[in-house]
Amino acid sequence: MPRTALRICPLCEATCGLTLTIEGATVTGARGDREDVFSRGFICPKGAAFGGLDSDPDRLRTPLVRREGRLQEATWEEAFEVIAAAVPALVQEYGPQSAGVVLGNPNVHTMAGQLYPSLLLKALGTRNLFTASTLDQMPKHVSSGLLFGDPSAIPVPDLDRTDFLLLLGANPVESNGSLCTAPDFPGRLKALRARGGTLVVVDPRRTRTAKLADRHLAPRPGSDALLLAALARTLLAGKATVPGALAEHVQGIGELREALDSFTPEAVAPACDLTAGEIRDLARDLAAAPTAAVYGRIGSCTVEYGTLASWLVDVLNILTGNLDRPGGALFPLSATDRAPRPAGPGKGFRLGRWHSRVSGHPEAKGELPMSALAEEIETPGEGRIRALLCIAANPVLSAPDGRRLDAALAGLDFMVSIDPYLNETSRHAHVVLPPPPPSQSAHFDFSFNTFAIRNQVRYSPPAIPLEEGRMDECEIHARLVLAVSGMHGADPAAVDDLAIRTALARESADPDSPLLGQDAAHLAGMLSGATGPERRLDLMLRLGPYGDRFGADPADGFGADPADGFGAAQADRFGAATAVSGSGATEPGAGTAEGAAESGLSLERLRAHPHGIDLGPLRPRLPGLLRTRSGRIELLPDPIAAELPRLRATLADRPAALVLVGRRHLRSNNSWLHNVPALTGGSNQCTLQVHPDDAVRLGLTDGRPARVTADGGSLEVPVEITDSVRAGVVSLPHGWGHDRAGTRLSVAGAAPGVNVNQLLDGTRLDPLSGTAVLNGFPVELTPIP
Numbered sequence: 001m002p003r004t005a006l007r008i009c010p011l012c013e014a015t016c017g018l019t020l021t022i023e024g025a026t027v028t029g030a031r032g033d034r035e036d037v038f039s040r041g042f043i044c045p046k047g048a049a050f051g052g053l054d055s056d057p058d059r060l061r062t063p064l065v066r067r068e069g070r071l072q073e074a075t076w077e078e079a080f081e082v083i084a085a086a087v088p089a090l091v092q093e094y095g096p097q098s099a100g101v102v103l104g105n106p107n108v109h110t111m112a113g114q115l116y117p118s119l120l121l122k123a124l125g126t127r128n129l130f131t132a133s134t135l136d137q138m139p140k141h142v143s144s145g146l147l148f149g150d151p152s153a154i155p156v157p158d159l160d161r162t163d164f165l166l167l168l169g170a171n172p173v174e175s176n177g178s179l180c181t182a183p184d185f186p187g188r189l190k191a192l193r194a195r196g197g198t199l200v201v202v203d204p205r206r207t208r209t210a211k212l213a214d215r216h217l218a219p220r221p222g223s224d225a226l227l228l229a230a231l232a233r234t235l236l237a238g239k240a241t242v243p244g245a246l247a248e249h250v251q252g253i254g255e256l257r258e259a260l261d262s263f264t265p266e267a268v269a270p271a272c273d274l275t276a277g278e279i280r281d282l283a284r285d286l287a288a289a290p291t292a293a294v295y296g297r298i299g300s301c302t303v304e305y306g307t308l309a310s311w312l313v314d315v316l317n318i319l320t321g322n323l324d325r326p327g328g329a330l331f332p333l334s335a336t337d338r339a340p341r342p343a344g345p346g347k348g349f350r351l352g353r354w355h356s357r358v359s360g361h362p363e364a365k366g367e368l369p370m371s372a373l374a375e376e377i378e379t380p381g382e383g384r385i386r387a388l389l390c391i392a393a394n395p396v397l398s399a400p401d402g403r404r405l406d407a408a409l410a411g412l413d414f415m416v417s418i419d420p421y422l423n424e425t426s427r428h429a430h431v432v433l434p435p436p437p438p439s440q441s442a443h444f445d446f447s448f449n450t451f452a453i454r455n456q457v458r459y460s461p462p463a464i465p466l467e468e469g470r471m472d473e474c475e476i477h478a479r480l481v482l483a484v485s486g487m488h489g490a491d492p493a494a495v496d497d498l499a500i501r502t503a504l505a506r507e508s509a510d511p512d513s514p515l516l517g518q519d520a521a522h523l524a525g526m527l528s529g530a531t532g533p534e535r536r537l538d539l540m541l542r543l544g545p546y547g548d549r550f551g552a553d554p555a556d557g558f559g560a561d562p563a564d565g566f567g568a569a570q571a572d573r574f575g576a577a578t579a580v581s582g583s584g585a586t587e588p589g590a591g592t593a594e595g596a597a598e599s600g601l602s603l604e605r606l607r608a609h610p611h612g613i614d615l616g617p618l619r620p621r622l623p624g625l626l627r628t629r630s631g632r633i634e635l636l637p638d639p640i641a642a643e644l645p646r647l648r649a650t651l652a653d654r655p656a657a658l659v660l661v662g663r664r665h666l667r668s669n670n671s672w673l674h675n676v677p678a679l680t681g682g683s684n685q686c687t688l689q690v691h692p693d694d695a696v697r698l699g700l701t702d703g704r705p706a707r708v709t710a711d712g713g714s715l716e717v718p719v720e721i722t723d724s725v726r727a728g729v730v731s732l733p734h735g736w737g738h739d740r741a742g743t744r745l746s747v748a749g750a751a752p753g754v755n756v757n758q759l760l761d762g763t764r765l766d767p768l769s770g771t772a773v774l775n776g777f778p779v780e781l782t783p784i785p
C-alpha cells in the first residue's frame, strides 16, 4: 500500500511543502502540500521530479576511497580512517592554513550544511574558506554589513503587500526567487498586478518575468549600479531627510547627496543604453507609489559593481521611506534567529580583516573569493592549500576557469568530497562521502526562513528511514569534524553536545537573556529530539524569538491543544501584532517584544504542526537589529564612498560590442540536476542565445555552432537566434560541461553541453566582495563553418 509523507522541497529557495507518495522505500510521486502554511500546494516541475532525483541510480550508495589511484567502494569506517590518517598529519606538518574548505550551494538546503561547517572550520583553524557566496550573493552581505552592521540582515520585498516592485537582474519565474523565499513567486507577481500594483523588470533579456511586467527596461549588462545611482540622485534632489519613521535611524544623507551628485540621468543614460527620460520616469513612479520595494538579484550581484548595486537597492528603499515598513522591504524574523536584543551601537562590520595569500584579496564575511581557490592550491609556499574538504560543491563547473581548477584539484595531497554524485569535482577526491537521498533526511530551513516573505516555521522529519548502509548527512559531518580533530572513533553525538553546551553557556552568561545565570547542564537536559541535530534545532527554537525559553516564556496563546484550531488563533494574533508595530513600537527596547506575539515554540510544538506554523506577515524591526557602531543606518559607508569614483570613471569607457550574460531554466539547478531524465530536454538546452541583428552582423545561423572567446578561453556552442536577448548581448546558461572522464553521470554525460565558466580566468571580480563577475563580460563570436 502506498503511503504519503510530508517533505519540504530542498531544490530551490522557495521551500515548498511537498506530499510524497511512498511505496516501500521508494518515492513514487510528489505533489504540492495544500495544507502547507506557506506554499499552500504550489509545486514546480523540479519538486514534482523529487522521486526521480531521490532514486537516481547514479547516486553513490557507499563511500569511495582512492586506492592505487582509483576510487573504489569502501566502508564508512575505512573512509573516516583514511581521513583521520591524512588531514591531521598534513595540518601538523604544514599548519592550519594548509587545509581549505569549499562549501557549495546545497549546504543551505540541508540541516547538516547549516549545523556543522562552522564547527569544522573551528576544528581546522583555517581561514581558507571558499563558498558559493562569492559566485552569488556576497555583494548583498557586504552592503548589509556596511549599512546595517550585520551582513546577514537582508531586507526582502514585501511581495504580498507592495504597490510597486522594481526587480533588477532576477528571473523568479524560472528561478522561483532568491534571497526572497516565496513559494509561487510567479503567482505573487500576478497577484501584485491584479490588485493594481506595478511591476518593473530590469533585465537585458526579455525573460518570462519581464513578460509579466508593466514595464521592462533592457539596459546594457553591468550598468545597474549606474542606473540605480541615477535613480537615487534624482530622489535626493532637494531632500534633507528620509521620509517617515526611518529618518531618526539614518545618518549620512548629506554626504550621500554629494557623493552621487554627478550621477545624473543624463550622465549615465548612454552607458546604460537607456534614455534620461526613462530613468527620470522610473524615479518619479518609484517615489510616487504608496509603497514600493526595490529588489536586485544575480544579474545585479555577479557583476563588477555588484556591491555598489546591492547597496543602492537598499539606498532606494531607504530614500523612499520603504525600508522596514509593510509593503516595502522588511527584515524577516526567523524562529531560529537569535531572540532580539535591545537596540544600541554594535561592533560594526569590517572588510579585509585578512587577505588571501597569493593575490591579496580581502576577506569578506570570513571568506575568500572562490575565484582564488585554484591559485591558493597551485602556488608553492607557506600556507599553500594541500588538503581540501569540499562539501556539496562543484566548483569545477560553477566557478571561473574550471580547467585550471580541475588541474589544481588533481594536484592536492588530499581531498574529501561530501557529495551524492561522482562528478566533475568529486572525481578528484581521495574520499567521497555520499549523503543519503533527501527522502531519508530531516529538513529544516535555517537559512531561507531568514529571507522569507512571511514569518513561518516548518520541519520535516525523514520521510523514509535510513536505508541499511547509509549514514545521515549530519552524522557524516560530525564524524568529519572528529576525524580532522584527531578524535576519530569518538561518539559523533559529542560534537552536537559540545555545540549545545557552548550555546547554552553563552546564553546563561548573557545579561539580556531571560536565562541569565541558569545552569547550562540542566537546560541541556530539558532538550527534546531523537538525534543530535534535532536537539540542536530544539535549542535554537526555544532560545529564538518565538521560543519558550525553557519556560521563561510560557506557551501563552498556543491553546490547550496546539494541533487544534491553531491557524485561526494565529491569524487573530497577527492582526494585533501588525497594529502594534504600526503604532510606533520600534523604539529601543521594543525589539525584545518583537517575538512576544508568538511564543512557546519548541521542536515538540513544531512537530505537532506537520504543515508548519504561520508566524504572520513581516513586521518592522528597526532599530533593534542594527549593529553598526553608530547604532544607525550608515548610508554612505567608507568602503562604498571610496569605490564610487571608480564607478564614475567607467562613464568614460567605450562599452564592449558584445557581452555575455547567464540564464536559468526552470527545470535545471546549477550544475547537478542534468542527470534526472524528467528534468532534461525540451527548451532546457545549453545554447548560446543571440539577437537576430547580431546574428546577421556576425554571419551566424540558428542551430549551427559558433565559437565564443573571452579572457579564459573559448568554447564551441550551438547558436539559438532569439530576440529575447537584447542586441549586443548573448546568453549561455551555467552548470553544463559534463564531458569529463571519471564521473558517474550517465544521463548528464549523454548531453554534456559546455561550461560557460571556462570563458573566465577568475580575474574579474567585484572588488569589495570578491564575487566573480559572471554576467556582462566581453566576448567575441565567430561562426564555425
Ligand SMILES: Nc1nc2c(c(=O)[nH]1)N[C@H]1C(S)=C(S)[C@@H](COP(=O)(O)OP(=O)(O)OC[C@H]3O[C@@H](n4cnc5c(=O)[nH]c(N)nc54)[C@H](O)[C@@H]3O)O[C@H]1N2
Binding pocket: 103, 104, 105, 106, 110, 132, 135, 136, 298, 391, 392, 393, 394, 395, 397, 398, 399, 418, 419, 420, 421, 423, 435, 473, 662, 663, 669, 670, 671, 672, 733, 734, 735, 756, 757, 774
Ligand atoms: N556562469 C555562472 N556561474 C554560476 C552562476 C551563474 O549564474 N552563472 N551561479 C552561481 C551560483 S548563484 C551558485 S549558488 C553556484 C552554485 O555552485 P555550487 O555551489 O558548486 O553548487 P552546484 O553546482 O549546485 O553543485 C552542488 C553540488 O552539491 C551536490 N549535492 C546535491 N545535493 C546534495 C546534498 O544533499 N548534500 C551534499 N553534501 N551534496 C549535495 C551536487 O551533487 C553537486 O556536486 O554556481 C554559481 N556559478
Ligand SMILES: Nc1nc2c(c(=O)[nH]1)N[C@H]1C(S)=C(S)[C@@H](COP(=O)(O)OP(=O)(O)OC[C@H]3O[C@@H](n4cnc5c(=O)[nH]c(N)nc54)[C@H](O)[C@@H]3O)O[C@H]1N2
Binding pocket: 012, 013, 105, 136, 168, 169, 170, 171, 172, 174, 175, 176, 177, 178, 202, 203, 204, 205, 207, 220, 221, 222, 223, 224, 297, 298, 299, 300, 303, 661, 662, 663, 664, 665, 666, 667, 668, 669, 670, 775, 776
Ligand atoms: N530553475 C532554477 N532555479 C534556481 C536555480 C537554477 O539553477 N535553476 N539556481 C538557484 C540559485 S543558486 C540562485 S542564486 C537563484 C538565482 O535566481 P535569480 O537571481 O532569479 O537568477 P537568474 O534566473 O539567473 O536571473 C538573473 C537575471 O539577471 C539578468 N542579468 C544578467 N546580467 C544582468 C545585468 O547586468 N543587469 C540586470 N539588471 N540583469 C542582468 C539575466 O538575464 C537573468 O535573467 O536561483 C535559484 N533557483
Ligand code: SF4
Binding pocket: 009, 010, 011, 012, 013, 014, 015, 016, 042, 043, 044, 045, 046, 047, 048, 176, 183, 184
Ligand atoms: S519552486 Fe523550488 S521549492 Fe518549490 S517545488 Fe519547485 S524546486 Fe521545490
Ligand SMILES: [Mo]
Binding pocket: 105, 132, 136
Ligand atoms: Mo546561488
